[in-house]
Amino acid sequence: MDLTPIWLTLRLASITTLLLLLICLPLAWWLSKGRSFFKIIIEAIITMPLVLPPSVLGFYLLLAFSPAHGVGKWLHDSFDVQFVFSFQGLVLASVIYSMPFMMGPIKSALQQLPSSLAQASYTLGKTERETFLRVLLPNIQPSLFTAMVLTFAHTLGEFGVVLMIGGNIPNVTRVASIAVYDSVENMDYSAANTYSLILFCITFVLVIGVFIFNKTQAKSPLE
Amino acid sequence: MISINIEKKLKAYSGQQWLKVNREFADGSIIKIYGPSGAGKTTFLKIIAGLISPEKGIIKIDDITWLDTSTQTSLSPQKRMAGFVFQNYALFPNMTVREHLEYATKDAEWIDRLLLIGKLETLTAHKPEYLSGGQQQRLAILRALAIKPKLLLMDEPFSALDHQMKIVLINDLKALFKEMGLTVLIVTHNPQELDGLCNGELEINAA
Numbered sequence: 541m542d543l544t545p546i547w548l549t550l551r552l553a554s555i556t557t558l559l560l561l562l563i564c565l566p567l568a569w570w571l572s573k574g575r576s577f578f579k580i581i582i583e584a585i586i587t588m589p590l591v592l593p594p595s596v597l598g599f600y601l602l603l604a605f606s607p608a609h610g611v612g613k614w615l616h617d618s619f620d621v622q623f624v625f626s627f628q629g630l631v632l633a634s635v636i637y638s639m640p641f642m643m644g645p646i647k648s649a650l651q652q653l654p655s656s657l658a659q660a661s662y663t664l665g666k667t668e669r670e671t672f673l674r675v676l677l678p679n680i681q682p683s684l685f686t687a688m689v690l691t692f693a694h695t696l697g698e699f700g701v702v703l704m705i706g707g708n709i710p711n712v713t714r715v716a717s718i719a720v721y722d723s724v725e726n727m728d729y730s731a732a733n734t735y736s737l738i739l740f741c742i743t744f745v746l747v748i749g750v751f752i753f754n755k756t757q758a759k760s761p762l763e
Numbered sequence: 764m765i766s767i768n769i770e771k772k773l774k775a776y777s778g779q780q781w782l783k784v785n786r787e788f789a790d791g792s793i794i795k796i797y798g799p800s801g802a803g804k805t806t807f808l809k810i811i812a813g814l815i816s817p818e819k820g821i822i823k824i825d826d827i828t829w830l831d832t833s834t835q836t837s838l839s840p841q842k843r844m845a846g847f848v849f850q851n852y853a854l855f856p857n858m859t860v861r862e863h864l865e866y867a868t869k870d871a872e873w874i875d876r877l878l879l880i881g882k883l884e885t886l887t888a889h890k891p892e893y894l895s896g897g898q899q900q901r902l903a904i905l906r907a908l909a910i911k912p913k914l915l916l917m918d919e920p921f922s923a924l925d926h927q928m929k930i931v932l933i934n935d936l937k938a939l940f941k942e943m944g945l946t947v948l949i950v951t952h953n954p955q956e957l958d959g960l961c962n963g964e965l966e967i968n969a970a
Contacts, residue, residue, distance in 0.1 A: 654851065654853065656849045656851055657855060659809075659814050659840070659847075659849070660849060660853035660854075660855075660906075661855075662813075662814070662839070662840040662841055663812055663840050663846070664844075664866065664867045664906070664909075664910055665841050665844050665910060666841065666866075667841065674866065675855050678857035679855070679856050679857050
């Protein structure tokens with residue numbers, strides 16, 4: 541039994557979650573401050589993967605990053621980076637595909653904090669950055685945890701996007717969801733069942749973890 | 764000397780109203796501000812602190828221009844450093860009583876003195892959710908004082924205090940304001956409660 545697809549999936553989900561945390565924290569903070577037409581457009585683009593068929597997203601990523609032309613060719617020629625049929629490509633696709641799951645809870649939590657919290661910090665002479673790190677961020681911890689778990693769990697289950705841009709290369713892009721599909725195609729139901737059961741258990745534990753964590757945090761400190 | 768001349772458009776159920784204030788306050792004066800709900804009392808304080816921008820106006824503190832819409836000058840709230848006591852206290856849920864004050868100042872001696880004035884010296888490790896309404900309100904006042912501002916803006920600062928605590932705290936604050944040479948603007952719905960504290964008043968009526 542080859543467990544490489546499971547390890548590859550966990551590695552992909554961990555890297556994606558970490559990258560999205562770094563990207564979404566400042567982005568969600570910026571988006572939560574006021575509304576403008578430009579911000580609405582950005583939000584719509586971030587939300588698109590929620591409603592777009594994964595294969596459509598994967599198809600466009602495949603076209604965009606193909607080393608034969610355009611951006612993909614430039615990246616390949618200039619930096620020797622290839623996103624198509626590589627692990628980097630899976631990370632890129634996962635970051636785009638899972639972004640709404642990280643962005644949503646963080647942005648919503650920041651918007652629900654009373655504006656007077658930040659204002660009080662400003663009147664104490666604190667910068668916006670200091671206010672974000674020491675006042676706002678510590679007070680959205682439950683939502684931050686939910687966002688991270690949702691992103692991790694969602695990345696575990698990716699199939700369409702990953703298959704389109706990464707294909708099915710053993711030890712490189714053959715993640716667990718693709719290994720399940722591949723095993724079923726080869727009539728190896730035992731392997732398919734093992735992969736599925738491991739994914740089911742990991743996801744179940746994560747979701748239970750979110751519920752338990754949020755239950756202990758049920759009384760908001762702002763109440 | 765604090766010189767304020769501002770005009771701000773307010774949204775109201777009955778349509779648009781204008782908040783217009785043109786006043787000067789001497790250094791060290793303690794002014795009570797009153798008027799009907801929705802007249803713009805809180806907005807007035809936030810304009811002075813730099814948290815809201817008016818359509819038009821000038822604010823000068825001791826010849827330093829904080830705001831001049833004609834030259835598009837507007838100092839940030841961080842540069843104005845006006846102490847502000849929010850109506851909803853705006854305490855930080857993640858910080859203890861002492862951490863609130865340490866966030867505002869590094870002066871440990873000053874923090875200890877403030878804790879004594881606010882009668883919070885035994886509650887330094889408590890977070891706001893474990894404080895009563897009156898204790899939270901006192902902490903909000905102490906936090907605003909911690910930065911040793913020249914101008915203190917207080918929005919309904921004594922509303923959650925019982926009568927006895929209010930009398931004691933007002934007396935202590937009166938002495939402290941005098942010692943610090945603070946100019947204080949206090950919004951209240953009950954002007955009589957500040958009779959012994961204030962030496963001036965401003966009625967706000969949006970038109």
